[in-house]
Amino acid sequence: MPTERRLTEVLGSVHDGSPDIVICVDEDLGIVYANQTASARAGVSARDLIGVACHEALMACAVPCGVCRADEVFESGATLSYTGGADTHHPGAEIEHTWQPIRDDTGRVLCVLERIRVEVAPGCLTGPAGPSAAATVASPPRACGHLDTTPAILLTLDKEGKVTLINKTGCELLGVPEHDVVGHPLVEEFIEPSERAQCVEHFETLLTSAPRDVEPCENTIVRPDGSRRTIEWHASALHDEDGAVTGVVASGVDISRRKAAQSELVFHSWVLDQANDSVIVHTPEGVPVYANAKAAAMCAMSREALLGLEPFGWLAEGHRALPDAVQESLEVTGAAIYETLYRTADGHTTPVEVHATAMDADGRGLIAAAGRDISERKRTEHMMTRLAFYDSLTGLANRALFLDRLRHAAATKARANERLAVAFIDLDHFKAVNDTFGHRTGDAVLVEVAKRLSSVLRESDTLARLGGDEFTVLLEGVQSERDAELVASKLLEAIERPLRVAGNEIRLTGSIGIAIGAPSEGDDSATLLTRADTAMYRAKQSGRATFCLHEPAYSEDACERLTLSRDLHHALELGEFDVHFQPIVRVEDGRLRGAEAFVRWHHPSLGPIPPATFLPIAEESGLIGIIGDWVLKTAVARFATWRPRGLPHDARLTVNLSARQLSAHGLVDRIDALVREHDLSGDVLEFEITESTVMHETGVARETLAALRDLGVRTSIDDFGSGYSSLEQLLALGIDTIKIDQRFVRGLGRNVQSTAICRAVISMAEQLGLTVVAEGVETRVQAACLRAERCHEMQGYLVSPPLPASAAETLLTRDTIAHWKGHAHGASRIAPV
Structure with missing residues (x-):
């Protein structure tokens, strides 16, 4: 360029005669000018030095500097100097370097002039030694x-x-x-x-x-x-x-x-590539900057392709942004855990649990997202839902799901001031089918009946199998009794059509009871189902193969329930209630973990009243909260007196907590005062709540249980699998323990479904860090199965039935731990205490 040529001419006219080495370098530190001294020292022409890197030119001139500050001059525009280095032609000589900016007309630094002055001192070597x-x-x-x-x-x-x-x-x-x-x-x-x-x-x-x-x-x-x-x-x-x-x-x-740093970086990258989890480092805006081999494999694309994706492009549609809660957690705590969906290039998705960590890389904010494939866990949860809420034989809703939908429908109709109906179906003389053709044929008949019943119902109706040959139907769009009767007629016709199963023609009939109610007038879900059941039995009594609508006179137990409701109001003040205690032991070695408190009612004239009979009445009459508080106070007082008499220090007291108690004002303060009164800590208590309580009291439950947790009180879900609670809700409530419904425990060792359900519950609890307690353990086979599945704790008649306080004290405070431990290994050695 003319400017460079003119610059060379000017520099040559000034510095070609200088005894100093003079060179001029551009912004790339390449030589654009070298004087005659520099070319002579290098042994080449000045033209041959043009374009050579600065440090190579100095080496050629036998004055390797070790320090090049031309780039500093380009940045600062200041003149710099340095004394040091070596002249390999004159070892020991003093070398002085000066870097001076040369500017254009606008003041911009065009190039840097470096002058190297060599001062040879007397007595120093003047040439290379041989x-x-x-x-x-x-x-x-x-x-x-x-x-x-x-x-x-x-x-x-x-x-x-x-x-x-x-x-x-x-x-x-x-x-x-x-x-x-x-x-x-x-x-x-x-x-x-x-x-x-x-x-x-x-x-x-x-x-x-x-x-x-x-x-x-x-x-x-x-x-x-x-x-x-x-x-x-x-x-x-x-x-x-x-x-x-x-x-x-x-x-x-x-x-x-x-x-070493490069090797360490390579090693760290290799280690990350061996990880089972995907690792993607991205900016807060979602631009990927690093991905390990697992991440590329999960997305079915090369690492280069993944890093070239658009922001959050490795995530499925609808997931391409960090949720607000995740962003807030990263900003506040620096970490977050969330679930999302990774996608592949062909559109397939994989559910992933991401553990995200905010990190700083030389002042650059990044997020390291370690993702784990949770497909198996999702499949397990889906299987648990199917097993817990759907009938394994017919695929219909089971009792738990039906009751939940009935409760929801009743609540909805109550707000809308509308009616609904429940039909209770029982197949007539079905036992004869099993006895004659065998249970396999009987099961095939039930499957076919389920299909026929479904075919005559609307999508808005809910058909469920409660068990055996009993079915129920929820009819939400009923306007009159005539509507219900038409549906019942169609159901009977579907049942009565001849069936051909395994080469056999089978003819069936059914008895149907129908209850129509107005939830706004107090006809709740439990009442409707009871009325439908009662009407079904009246249809049986009327000769079967027919249907009956419920009438008030059908309620044969109405008088008894009224009497019990009246007597319940006085039972507490008359001292008719008592608290029994049932031990809870560790499955692995039989070590005592605590005891559960149960209320018992001894009626002065009717004798012992089963809890299943009077507790629903207590719920309906509003007495359940008063009774529950009395049980809690009595049980805590008993437990406190047993502590100094030998009760294990870590034993916990489990007490059932009703929905009414959970929503009552001041519960947490009363619990705190109660444990303080008896010189106990909150961790001695564990409250059991039902799945229905979780569903209907979610907001209140979350606040109350969180406050109780602050006191150290644990929480368990009673009869897990018998309701329709959401796993998300359970986790949000901070549940500590899951109690497996005894109807699932009862089938251990006898049917595959019960074993599968128990295994799924235990596996899920283990992944979520929850304790599992099996209820209603009655046989050695059940205990052996629970031990094989690594269930944590159990209770039931195999260990001990619920005992009165005096007997429970003797059992729980004497040295019985060694006795249980000695009989815990091997199913044949476990015996009731």
């Missing part, structure tokens, strides 16, 4: 030269590869004094043996090539103590005044740390 002289002539006095001031290794070699000069930095890196280096062959004595051949080849190339034709190289030096350092060298040939090659001058920089 091979023999290097071994005998003393090293130049350090005061005579400044080669020791540079942080790089500076050394010269003769044509045989022996060291003729080395600076202090070089001796320190080699780990030997100067007299053990000078005169010694560098390659044979200090270079890693496996690299020596390559080193010799490079050395010979230097002796025959121009400096600019030689690339930098790396070598490993071996110190006397066995340690190794990696050195990056820049070298060029030395020439005498006649231009003959006399040896090599080299400068080296220790890059061991950089190489």
